[in-house]
Amino acid sequence: MTDNGDATPLVQMEGVNKHYGALHVLKDINLTVSRGEVLVVIGPSGGGKSTLCRTINRLETIDGGTIVFDGRELPAEGKALAALRSEVGMVFQSFNLFAHKTIRENVTLGPTRVRKIAKDQADKRAMELLERVGIASQADKYPAQLSGGQQQRVAIARALAMDPKMILFDEPTSALDPEMVQEVLDVMIGLARDGMTMVVVTHEMGFARRAANRVVFMADGQIVEESTPDEFFTNPSTDRAKDFLSKILTH
Numbered sequence: 001m002t003d004n005g006d007a008t009p010l011v012q013m014e015g016v017n018k019h020y021g022a023l024h025v026l027k028d029i030n031l032t033v034s035r036g037e038v039l040v041v042i043g044p045s046g047g048g049k050s051t052l053c054r055t056i057n058r059l060e061t062i063d064g065g066t067i068v069f070d071g072r073e074l075p076a077e078g079k080a081l082a083a084l085r086s087e088v089g090m091v092f093q094s095f096n097l098f099a100h101k102t103i104r105e106n107v108t109l110g111p112t113r114v115r116k117i118a119k120d121q122a123d124k125r126a127m128e129l130l131e132r133v134g135i136a137s138q139a140d141k142y143p144a145q146l147s148g149g150q151q152q153r154v155a156i157a158r159a160l161a162m163d164p165k166m167i168l169f170d171e172p173t174s175a176l177d178p179e180m181v182q183e184v185l186d187v188m189i190g191l192a193r194d195g196m197t198m199v200v201v202t203h204e205m206g207f208a209r210r211a212a213n214r215v216v217f218m219a220d221g222q223i224v225e226e227s228t229p230d231e232f233f234t235n236p237s238t239d240r241a242k243d244f245l246s247k248i249l250t251h
């Protein structure tokens, strides 16, 4: 939870609709994310999970409904949009680090360029964050010299360096070799414990059970179920969710 104990939700989506041409990808989405909450979004491919995430930091526009972030409707452009982007961190499946910058530079770039923080201060903070995700010793290497799991932990440190109000994770472990998945999930579990507001699209059911406050099951652009992880995994209420769970849990 945030230090001021603000009880208003951090994200409020109401009647959100989104089309790609004739394809209706978000259908009347009503969803709130509380401060300090960990919301896991799961569901079949093409269901709209990534699109949902991307609308929250306005990487995608919407064509109906409203999204309120931290008490204000999402800005359309300009400085307010840049500010929003820095308040909502994003971690993707594909790491997206700058290949020609060192790990340390990857983490200091946002703070120095966007937040105008002095270089030595940004550097100090970067080292603290790299320490926190367990890769301080790799600070002067380039992304290609790190494993996938290490690169994803850098991506998390880079998001944290902007002091975001929340972080969106879109399948952060699906591109990783199996032995590297847990080291990334452990960092995410640590963030959840520290009270970071997180929306996490993932098929990692162990993570969902351990760290999620709430699970949202999305299919065909709709929120089909919304419940606690316990309820969802032991007693899903729709056939659609039962079917999905039986497929992923037997893999």
Ligand SMILES: Nc1ncnc2c1ncn2[C@@H]1O[C@H](COP(=O)(O)OP(=O)(O)OP(=O)(O)O)[C@@H](O)[C@H]1O
Pocket (backbone or CB within 6 Å): 020, 023, 025, 043, 044, 045, 046, 047, 048, 049, 050, 051, 052
């Ligand atoms: N930029 C785009 N232009 C057109 N259609 C798109 C675009 N991005 C996504 N779509 C379509 O919108 C639908 C929802 O896609 P989205 O990526 O949000 O699903 P998802 O639930 O994240 O799927 P996955 O589990 O495969 O990542 C899909 O049918 C997809 O093909």
Ligand SMILES: [Mg+2]
Pocket (backbone or CB within 6 Å): 049, 050, 051, 170
């Ligand atoms: Mg996706």
